[in-house]
Amino acid sequence: MSAASRDTPFAGLDPDAVLDAVESLGLHGDGRVLALNSYENRVYRIGLEDAAPVVAKFYRPGRWSDEAIGEEHAFATELRDAGLSVVAPLAFAGRTLHHHRGHRFALFPLQGGHAPEPGDRDTLRQLGRALGRLHAIGAAGRFVHRATLDIAAFGEAPVEFLLDHDWLPPELEDNFAGLCDAVLDRVERAFELAGDIATLRLHGDCHPGNILWREGQAHFVDLDDCLTGPAVQDLWMLLSGPPHEQRAQLGWLLEGYTLFRDFDPRELHLVEALRALRMLHFNGWIARRWHDPAFPAAFPWFGERRHWEHVIAQLQEQLDALQEPTLSLPP
Numbered sequence: 603m604s605a606a607s608r609d610t611p612f613a614g615l616d617p618d619a620v621l622d623a624v625e626s627l628g629l630h631g632d633g634r635v636l637a638l639n640s641y642e643n644r645v646y647r648i649g650l651e652d653a654a655p656v657v658a659k660f661y662r663p664g665r666w667s668d669e670a671i672g673e674e675h676a677f678a679t680e681l682r683d684a685g686l687s688v689v690a691p692l693a694f695a696g697r698t699l700h701h702h703r704g705h706r707f708a709l710f711p712l713q714g715g716h717a718p719e720p721g722d723r724d725t726l727r728q729l730g731r732a733l734g735r736l737h738a739i740g741a742a743g744r745f746v747h748r749a750t751l752d753i754a755a756f757g758e759a760p761v762e763f764l765l766d767h768d769w770l771p772p773e774l775e776d777n778f779a780g781l782c783d784a785v786l787d788r789v790e791r792a793f794e795l796a797g798d799i800a801t802l803r804l805h806g807d808c809h810p811g812n813i814l815w816r817e818g819q820a821h822f823v824d825l826d827d828c829l830t831g832p833a834v835q836d837l838w839m840l841l842s843g844p845p846h847e848q849r850a851q852l853g854w855l856l857e858g859y860t861l862f863r864d865f866d867p868r869e870l871h872l873v874e875a876l877r878a879l880r881m882l883h884f885n886g887w888i889a890r891r892w893h894d895p896a897f898p899a900a901f902p903w904f905g906e907r908r909h910w911e912h913v914i915a916q917l918q919e920q921l922d923a924l925q926e927p928t929l930s931l932p933p
Contacts, residue, residue, distance in 0.1 A: 611663045612644050623702035624648050627694045657710040670747040671699050678825050684739050687821040689713045713821050715814025720842050723854050730858025732820045737833050738863045740803035751831030756879040757786050760886025769889050770910050781917040785878050788924035792875035796868045801830050808836040834869040853932035874923045
């Protein structure tokens with residue numbers, strides 16, 4: 603990718619260009635284009651004449667290969683065809699990924715709903731059932747072009763990028779670097795304790811914001827971060843509160859999950875390790891995307907000293923959590 607497209611990845615993607623792309627597939631827009639909340643890609647709700655609105659997702663240049671996006675689409679379609687409520691891309695002339703004026707995009711049906719109620723017993727049982735089915739299907743195949751969740755890519759690389767590009771105030775760098783070393787040592791130890799656990803195709807970013815709840819059913823959206831990793835990656839972000847509450851919530855999730863797939867309790871060694879990797883990856887992600895004008899606008903505090911003081915405090919808390927007893931299954 604050229605420096606120009608790196609610095610302005612969505613240059614020229616104005617409402618007219620968005621409508622032109624959609625209409626290149628034979629659809630007829632009614633002129634309504636509403637930008638939806640998305641930073642990594644650009645996502646729009648498109649009104650159509652004589653048809654339900656659709657969602658158009660324009661992929662960030664250089665992030666995924668066409669083959670990797672194809673695997674995302676194929677996985678979503680596989681899950682949908684198996685009866686799971688997953689928002690899968692629409693096919694036109696047998697294709698789901700399309701190119702128009704240098705942009706890659708896909709269309710999706712519009713799905714309504716709201717985030718699931720955190721900590722609710724019945725909701726977590728239902729989510730567990732859906733994730734058990736999703737993982738049973740995910741374990742039956744494999745990704746070739748998608749990412750794999752590992753310490754190098756999600757922990758070491760973000761820390762190296764932040765330090766090499768001088769994101770921290772100089773007087774905080776040593777403290778940050780030392781804490782990251784200590785945290786990553788504990789993360790490695792957690793993976794060692796978990797042992798040789800199975801990995802499978804995952805949603806990858808299964809937080810409540812990527813689940814729409816409607817009429818007692820979970821609808822999974824946004825498989826943009828689907829990857830290969832341990833099953834617990836799709837479970838831990840649904841847990842909240844102090845350890846005793848998380849333990850109860852885990853039990854409710856697994857009541858539904860184990861109806862469709864066994865859960866290896868050794869993976870519980872990874873819960874706080876995965877939380878630490880997500881924390882590091884998040885900060886590295888913002889730093890890597892800072893050239894995109896959407897990021898300084900959305901995260902104006904990122905370059906401020908108080909943010910990095912807060913990150914250091916979070917890392918210290920996470921280091922403490924990594925040294926606490928591992929989350930256990932309820933009796």
